[in-house]
Amino acid sequence: MASESSRIVSAWRPPVTGVVEVFHARFTEYAYPMHVHDAWTLLIVDTGAVRYDLDRHEHGTPHDTVSLLPPHVPHNGSPVTPEGFRKRVLYLDGTYLGDELIGAAVDRPDVRDPLLRRRVGQVHGALLRPGEELEAESRLLLVGERLREHLRGEAAGPRPADPALARRLRELLDERVVEGIGLREAAGLVGAHPAHLVRAFSAAYGIAPHQYLTSLRVGRARRLLLEGRSPGEVAVAAGFYDQSHLTRHFRRLVGVPPGRYRRSS
Secondary structure: OOOHHHEEEEEEOOOOOOEEEEEEEEEOOOOEEEEOOOOEEEEEEEEEOEEEEEOOEEEEOOOOEEEEEOOOOOEEEEEOOOOOEEEEEEEEOOOOOOHHHHHHHHHOOEEEOHHHHHHHHHHHHHHOOOOOHHHHHHHHHHHHHHHHHHHHOOOOOOOOOOHHHHHHHHHHHHHOOOOOOOHHHHHHHHOOOHHHHHHHHHHHHOOOHHHHHHHHHHHHHHHHHHOOOOHHHHHHHOOOOOHHHHHHHHHHHHOOOHHHHHHOO
């Protein structure tokens, strides 16, 4: 039986629509018995490889593969080599993937798609950083869209430009710099699909909605710092999660941390 020291896990539920759980794990000896989930399991393996049985067929997860295991279908899992594996998993409810796609996922659970693999990794990166929920939601919408295309066997065609829709989202972001707005709420206000909203905005302005909002918040923070307010006060007043959240983005966009910027005035 595997020792506890051979298992390193981290799990949490982020405040992002559709995400039931985030699970990061490093296992060297542990093997999962047959079991089921009531959520979609979106899995990437960073080191090593996993073999698993799904619907009585054997599958594997090399590092360039995204695996999508459907809800309610039994599966197991074990390391391929003695070195074990390190994986990152998103458990998703039906927000992004409906039950009508379960059959296709059983038939084709492993997807070799470098762009999809990179996007799933970017979602995990955003979920690790408090305050980046809009980025995580934006990236997850595009992941869901691409997964649906794979499961339905559809080729991704060119998306038509929609500058009017992009402008309406920009106006919403301009109005709600501090409190922010979720993409599903914004989509409901403008009458569009959230993924289409992200694509329209990015195509029109050359920047994703979460990047645009962060830029506005950094601009607001600069003005407040020049008024003599402390970085801790400014972080809250500009819409950041906390001071470290402000510092990370401020340094990236301005080139210096907010405290140094304030002292230079």
